[in-house]
Each structure stands twice: as structure tokens, then as C-alpha cells.
Amino acid sequence: MSVPLVTVIIPSYNHCDYIEASILSVVAQTHPAIQLIVIDDGSVDGSQALIDALAQEHGFTFLAHENRGVCATLNRALALAEGEYVVTFGSDDIMLADRIERQLAHMVQHPEVGCVGARKHIIDGQGRRTQSASARERVKSYSFPELLRKAKAVGAPTAMYRLQAMQEVGGYDERITLEDFQMSLRIASLGYRVDILPFPVTCYRVHDRNYSRSYRRHFRNDLMLLRAFKAHPDYLSGRTEVFNRYLGAAIKMDLVHARKMFSRLPLTYWNRSTWRRYREYCLAVSRSKFPFWPSKSS
Numbered sequence: 595m596s597v598p599l600v601t602v603i604i605p606s607y608n609h610c611d612y613i614e615a616s617i618l619s620v621v622a623q624t625h626p627a628i629q630l631i632v633i634d635d636g637s638v639d640g641s642q643a644l645i646d647a648l649a650q651e652h653g654f655t656f657l658a659h660e661n662r663g664v665c666a667t668l669n670r671a672l673a674l675a676e677g678e679y680v681v682t683f684g685s686d687d688i689m690l691a692d693r694i695e696r697q698l699a700h701m702v703q704h705p706e707v708g709c710v711g712a713r714k715h716i717i718d719g720q721g722r723r724t725q726s727a728s729a730r731e732r733v734k735s736y737s738f739p740e741l742l743r744k745a746k747a748v749g750a751p752t753a754m755y756r757l758q759a760m761q762e763v764g765g766y767d768e769r770i771t772l773e774d775f776q777m778s779l780r781i782a783s784l785g786y787r788v789d790i791l792p793f794p795v796t797c798y799r800v801h802d803r804n805y806s807r808s809y810r811r812h813f814r815n816d817l818m819l820l821r822a823f824k825a826h827p828d829y830l831s832g833r834t835e836v837f838n839r840y841l842g843a844a845i846k847m848d849l850v851h852a853r854k855m856f857s858r859l860p861l862t863y864w865n866r867s868t869w870r871r872y873r874e875y876c877l878a879v880s881r882s883k884f885p886f887w888p889s890k891s892s
Contacts, residue, residue, distance in 0.1 A: 598702065600694050601629045601677035601757070604685050605667040610639040612686035612799060614648060615721070619689040621652050625698060630654035631671045632685075636661030641685075665766035665773055672757075672765050680755045682773065686799045687751050688717070693795035697754040700733075700791060707735075708759035708786025709778045711748035712795040719801035730792035738782040743828040745816065745835035747775035748788060751798040759786050772815045779819065809843035810851070816840075834863045841871040845878050852878075 602620050606613050613632075620630050632654060634642050642658050649656035655674065659667075668682055679701055681694065697710050716725035736746065750773055763780040770776050782788050816836045823829050837859050844852035852875050859868065 597627045599627045599677040600679045601675040602681045603671040604632045606685035607635045608637045608639045609685040610641040623694045624692045625694040634658040635667045665768045669765045688797040708781040709788045712752040712791040714796045714798045717797045727794040734790040736788045743831045745832040748778040751796045813840040838867040
């Protein structure tokens with residue numbers, strides 16, 4: 595019986611300090627059949643020379659182009675993918691050694707699953723583990739309505755996809771500049787199930803230069819993605835959950851923006867989580883020295 599080929603795609607952008615560890619974690623996987631494609635998206639920090647040297651040493655595909663954004667970069671790599679399964683991976687994250695082997699086994703056993711995620715550890719910029727994810731008891735399985743209603747994303751650090759499913763949705767929508775939410779939701783909309791395995795497979799790095807630190811960009815992109823499903827009965831629930839998710843970040847980082855977000859969500863759409871966020875907001879405002887409501891003259 596042949597061993598399934600898995601394509602691992604790493605889009606790299608200004609992660610010179612982290613890209614080597616990311617690549618080597620793929621090279622060290624226990625699964626023997628991996629096609630690794632690394633595409634640099636216009637880095638200016640010396641990443642390209644480092645990746646080129648690693649490509650010559652380990653024999654993977656390395657390409658570079660001007661800055662196009664992560665989704666355009668992923669689409670270029672998808673055109674080169676030869677594996678039946680695809681992993682898109684951050685250039686600053688680290689895979690656990692048996693990550694691909696364990697996720698692949700689940701995908702092979704469950705042909706109805708188009709995307710599988712898992713849990714993740716958190717590490718800092720120096721690679722120190724700051725949060726450990728313990729194993730849970732069972733796999734969580736989601737249909738499209740469940741994903742939409744909960745606005746649940748399978749994050750890129752843990753996602754494995756069926757290439758056929760990615761091709762069926764036409765790859766990544768390049769108008770949406772972030773990849774995590776869109777691919778898992780669009781694959782599920784075709785009837786595939788999305789599963790979350792109960793154990794960690796990745797060390798996700800949190801540092802000052804993370805793409806994901808920009809909550810406003812995530813917020814805009816998630817709302818844009820959901821508009822494609824506006825006619826679905828679970829759309830409004832999903833939209834409310836997107837607001838709830840990013841209100842947490844706004845309350846911590848920008849109370850003025852948090853107020854604007856609350857004003858964009860009609861009270862009839864608020865749920866228990868929204869009210870909890872509002873209580874958090876009111877408490878944060880009461881502790882602040884600055885006014886957050888416009889004066890009558892403004």
C-alpha cells in the first residue's frame with residue numbers, strides 16, 4: 595500500500611528569526627512522504643538567503659516573489675501541490691514531530707472530512723512554552739451550519755485539508771487577506787465535515803510581529819467572508835459571534851473602537867456573550883481616565 599503524499603506549504607514574510615525552526619520541524623516529521631513548498635512573500639529581513647540555503651541542504655521547493663499577501667502566496671503554492679492532502683503552516687510556528695502522521699491517519703479513515711484541526715501549545719518569541727494544551731477526550735466534528743452559527747475557524751497552525759476540497763472551492767479568495775477562517779468554512783459549505791482532534795499538534799508562536807495581532811484586519815476579513823452566506827439562516831448568529839470574538843481584543847486595545855463595534859450590532863442580535871462583553875467594556879471605561887462617548891457639541 596502506497597504512503598499518501600502530504601504537501602506542506604509555508605508562506606514566509608519577514609520571519610528570519612523563526613523560519614529555520616519552522617522548516618526544520620517539517621523536515622523532522624515522522625511521516626515519510628512530504629512535499630515541502632516554501633514561498634517568500636517579499637521579505638526584506640534576510641529571510642530569502644536563509645531559506646535558499648536550507649532548500650539546498652534539505653531539497654525542498656523554494657520560490658520568492660514581490661509582496662502579494664498570504665492568500666495570493668498560498669494560491670501560487672497550491673498550483674504546485676502534488677499531495678492528496680495539504681498543510682498550510684506559519685513561518686514562525688513549530689510542528690510536533692508526529693503532527694502530520696496523526697492528522698493524516700484521521701483524514702484517511704474519514705473521507706467525509708475536508709479539513710481537520712487540532713489543539714496547540716503557545717510559545718513566545720524565544721520558543722519558550724507559555725501555555726500547554728492538554729489532550730481532550732474526543733474529536734469534535736462540525737457541519738457547515740454549526741461552523742457558520744459559531745463563526746468557528748480552524749486556525750492555520752493546525753489545519754490539514756483535502757486538496758480536492760480546496761480545489762473545489764477554487765483556492766483562496768484573495769480579496770480576503772487572511773486564510774484561517776475562509777478555507778475551513780468554504781470547504782464545509784460544500785458538505786464536507788470539519789473535525790478538531792483532541793490533542794496538540796503544533797507550537798503556535800505569539801510575538802510582536804504576528805499577522806494575527808491585528809484584530810481589526812481579522813474583524814474586517816471575517817465579516818467580508820460571512821457576507822457570502824448572508825442568505826443562510828445561521829448568518830446572523832455567525833455575524834454576532836464574529837463581533838463577540840473581536841470585541842474582546844478591542845476592549846483591551848482600543849475602547850473607542852469597541853464602542854463603535856457595539857453600535858454596529860443591533861440589540862436584537864446581542865446574545866449572552868455580547869452582554870458579557872458589554873459588561874467588560876463598561877468596567878474598562880469606568881477604570882479609564884479618558885472619555886469614550888462623544889460630547890453633544892461634537
